[in-house]
Every structure is written in structure tokens, then in C-alpha cells.
Amino acid sequence: EPEVTQTPSHQVTQMGQEVILRCVPISNHLYFYWYRQILGQKVEFLVSFYNNEISEKSEIFDDQFSVERPDGSNFTLKIRSTKLEDSAMYFCASSEGYSSNYGYTFGSGTRLTVV
Amino acid sequence: GIQVEQSPPDLILQEGANSTLRCNFSDSVNNLQWFHQNPWGQLINLFYIPSGTKQNGRLSATTVATERYSLLYISSSQTTDSGVYFCAVGYTGTASKLTFGTGTRLQVTL
Numbered sequence: 001e002p003e004v005t006q007t008p009s010h011q012v013t014q015m016g017q018e019v020i021l022r023c024v025p026i027s028n029h030l031y032f033y034w035y036r037q038i039l040g041q042k043v044e045f046l047v048s049f050y051n052n053e054i055s056e057k058s059e060i061f062d063d064q065f066s067v068e069r070p071d072g073s074n075f076t077l078k079i080r081s082t083k084l085e086d087s088a089m090y091f092c093a094s095s096e097g098y099s100s101n102y103g104y105t106f107g108s109g110t111r112l113t114v115v
Numbered sequence: 116g117i118q119v120e121q122s123p124p125d126l127i128l129q130e131g132a133n134s135t136l137r138c139n140f141s142d143s144v145n146n147l148q149w150f151h152q153n154p155w156g157q158l159i160n161l162f163y164i165p166s167g168t169k170q171n172g173r174l175s176a177t178t179v180a181t182e183r184y185s186l187l188y189i190s191s192s193q194t195t196d197s198g199v200y201f202c203a204v205g206y207t208g209t210a211s212k213l214t215f216g217t218g219t220r221l222q223v224t225l
Contacts, residue, residue, distance in 0.1 A: 056212055089156050103163030
């Protein structure tokens with residue numbers, strides 16, 4: 001079964017550093033998403049991306065965050081100047097079509113720890 | 116925004132027991148998914164079920180969209196079923212995001 005692949009699985013970074021989380025969505029999917037889950041809490045939407053632009057973002061997704069599809073296969077989340085409260089599990093997801101009518105496939109997540 | 120409530124918040128079962136997890140949502144939805152988060156943190160998609168009933172092995176799910184709830188049934192539970200079960204919904208108002216519930220934490224003991 002096709003998978004969404006995320007790298008790295010774990011990342012530790014110092015406060016103030018920039019990190020890039022990487023995702024390879026399923027090849028025929030057109031919609032891409034990032035979610036995060038702070039330890040012990042529920043999963044929260046960050047951003048959705050379609051046709052090389054952001055289609056929706058949450059209030060969490062401020063100027064510190066950016067997304068990019070640098071080539072035909074990768075989808076990245078960049079966090080500039082990380083803060084302690086950015087420590088969380090970050091999930092990438094993709095869907096074949098307009099997301100309210102299609103199921104999402106999630107990646108295994110990247111656990112980010114900011115120290 | 117839409118509210119998604121799950122019950123019970125915690126559940127402890129002996130291996131072999133059956134259980135029903137519930138998800139209530141506050142608005143009309145056109146996307147509903149159930150996920151299992153395993154102890155390693157991975158989110159495993161169980162069902163895409165905006166309406167109707169589906170079965171996959173020991174798991175089945177039913178969504179009654181008109182009454183705004185969904186049920187996940189686990190039969191003959193196994194220790195590998197342990198983890199957190201999330202319901203997530205998408206609705207017409209914001210097409211591209213899923214709103215997750217707070218989850219049901221399931222522990223299956225020997």
C-alpha cells in the first residue's frame with residue numbers, strides 16, 4: 001500500500017535554530033498537509049497546500065513557519081528560529097482529491113525536540 | 116469551529132473483550148476518519164467513513180451523519196490494539212482540514 005514518508009523520524013535542535021522537516025507524499029496525490037501533536041494533546045492542523053500554494057492555514061502557522069514543494073516529490077515544513085514550545089510530533093499527510101471527500105494518508109511523523 | 120468529542124477518554128480491557136468507542140461532532144461533515152495512534156506515535160488510518168458502515172477484520176465502524184456521531188467497534192481485543200484512537204472530521208465550512216477529537220486511550224491487558 002502506498003505510504004507517506006517522513007524524514008527524519010527524530011530531530012533534536014537547539015532553541016533559535018532553523019529546522020526543515022521533509023515529507024514524500026503519495027505520488028498521485030494532489031493535496032498536502034502538515035499537522036502537529038504536542039505530547040499528550042490532540043492532533044492540530046497547521047497548513048494545507050495545493051497547486052504550489054497554501055490553500056488554508058491555522059492560527060498556529062505564523063511567520064515562523066513556511067512550506068515548500070521544491071521538486072515533484074518532496075514537501076517540506078521549515079520552522080525558523082525554533083522555540084521550546086515547538087517541541088511536538090509533526091505529521092505530514094496527503095490526499096488524492098478535495099480533502100473533505102477523500103481520506104487522508106498520514107506519515108509516521110517527525111518527533112521534534114527543541115532544547 | 117466544529118467540536119469533536121470522544122468517549123470514553125480512557126478504557127482498560129482484558130484481552131478478548133469487545134468495546135465501542137464513540138465520536139460526536141457538532142456540525143454536518145463530509146469527511147470522517149478513525150485513526151489508531153500506536154505507542155510509537157504513528158497514526159494509522161483505520162477507516163474513512165463519512166457515512167454508513169465498514170468492517171475490516173476485528174474492527175468495524177458506523178457513522179450516522181444525520182445524528183452527528185460515529186462508532187468504532189473493536190471485537191476480541193488484543194494487546195496490539197492498545198494506543199489512542201482518534202476520530203477526525205472535515206466539514207463543508209473549511210474544506211481542507213481535519214479537526215481531531217481528544218481521543219480514547221485504550222489499554223488491553225493480558
